[in-house]
Amino acid sequence: MEYPVRKLNELVTFRREVASCHKATIYDYISTENMLSDRGGVVEATNVPAKGKVKIFNKGDILISNIRPYFKKILKAKFDGYCSSDVLVLTPVSLSDEDYLYGVLSADTFFDYVTKTSKGTKMPRGDIDAIRNYSVPWPDHEMRTFIGEVYSTIDKKLDANKLINKNLLDLARRLFDQEYQKARKVVPFTDLIQINGGGTPKTGVKDYWGGSIPFFTPKDVGDPITLETEKYITEPGLAKCNSRLYPKGTTFVTARGTVGKLGLAGVPMAVNQSCYALTSEIIPSSLIYFFAEKTVKSLRKKANGVVFNAIVMRDFNSERVKEIKPTVLSKLSEVIRPLIDIMIINEEENIQLANIRDSLLPKLLSGEIKLS
Structure with missing residues (x-):
């Protein structure tokens, strides 16, 4: 019909x-x-x-x-x-x-x-x-109302999960700030956190693309969790690019394009050359994101009206952050890591809900599903 x-x-x-x-x-x-x-x-x-x-x-x-x-x-x-x-x-x-x-x-x-x-x-x-x-x-008013309600109901659940994640991130940030403000010693950012570059496999080699490995670019920055990316690469593609497979929980920062956006990998993924992956042998992965927030904020402030169109390695080298004691870092991570895990679960549910919404909609609009 x-x-x-x-x-x-x-x-x-x-x-x-x-x-x-x-x-x-x-x-x-x-x-x-x-x-x-x-x-x-x-x-x-x-x-x-x-x-x-x-x-x-x-x-x-x-x-x-x-x-x-x-x-x-x-x-x-x-x-x-x-x-x-x-x-x-x-x-x-x-x-x-x-x-x-x-x-x-x-x-x-x-x-x-x-x-x-x-x-x-x-x-x-x-x-x-x-x-x-x-x-x-343009079905009758009753059907239009029904379709609109189905779509908006799913959308409201998606928004509810996003709000929960926003509140969880705010809570994690406040917990981090409480301990950060107590710290006294100041050290270079790169003394605590390593800046890793990325790379892109040759786009003309088909065997490198369309695999199962998420390939993070500035377009894929989530809010802040990213579970899916626009492009995927293969194992041979990973071997031929300047990125390793970064683990779940890795913090990414965009260096070009939309500069200074931060993302958290919800699954293992590789990254392109327009982003940096932040890792550390000192700072738990669940806390790197919050150190990075402060550093990017400082870089923006230093730009002072100048177009903030790129971040390079030396920008991080010049930044300084407070050093939190290892025992405090460990305890803080134990509290914040479960919050991030819940955020990932909520993001996974949102992907499932969006898939349901997007598969239902064509059936509703075509009349395949109708009110009896």
């Missing part, structure tokens, strides 16, 4: 209102850089534009990254804020269809269409006219 269709342009308003970039903060600014791929939502921005205009959005609006649509970056705004010009801001005409339309525009069918009709090769952008004319399946 196929439902009748309506053009997207009839169902939403494509917003274009702008404001000065100086109104935006890292807490209410959204760009294609801090939107997560595969419908993963958004993380806090690392910076805001220093000049020009930004677009305005309101709570409930649907935001879609219009660059490289195959990354499937979409979210439903949970606050009023500002976004870059490369983000589409759609306001549903009918409030009652808000969740349904968010579900429709999150489906692979929509992103496949936008990718197919996009313009450009290196940095493809969605064609606005084609997007406006997208055919939206």
Whole structure:
């Protein structure tokens, strides 16, 4: 059973209102850089534009990254804020269809269409006219409400797990800070933590790609846990790149692209040359992340308005941190490690829920599953 269709342009308003970039903060600014791929939502921005205009959005609006649509970056705004010009801001005409339309525009069918009709090769952008004319399946109001409720219920559970993880990370950070503030001795960051580079296998060798080893790049930074990556490599690929297989719990920091973002590996993975992997024989892996947070914050402060476009080895060499006594580190790790383990479990559940959501949605929109 196929439902009748309506053009997207009839169902939403494509917003274009702008404001000065100086109104935006890292807490209410959204760009294609801090939107997560595969419908993963958004993380806090690392910076805001220093000049020009930004677009305005309101709570409930649907935001879609219009660059490289195959990354499937979409979210439903949970606050009023500002976004870059490369983000589409759609306001549903009918409030009652808000969740349904968010579900429709999150489906692979929509992103496949936008990718197919996009313009450009290196940095493809969605064609606005084609997007406006997208055919939206339009069942009766009862079915639209049902589909919207299914989608939003799963989304709320995903958000609940994300909030739990945020609170667990905040708790771990506070516990770390309590002991860090008590420490007196200051040492070079690299006396405690080793900075390891990464590398990429030759992209032209097929035998190196499509394996089972996650390959972490700046695009894969989680919030902060990463369990899945955009690309995977094989054992031969790992052997031919300048990265080893880093264990679960390794802290990664992005050195180029979106600079200074921190991630935690939820499973063993390799890393590309745009990131550093932080390891230590002194600091427990569960605590390296928090030492790294302080160091990156210091580097940002030193930039003092200058574009923070790269981190190199000598940046870490110049940084100093407090040295916490080994006995305290051990006890602190015993408390914080279980918190990180719970965060990983929550992230695993979110992947399962997202897979259920994304497999259900096409069946609901096609009429394969319907109300009796």
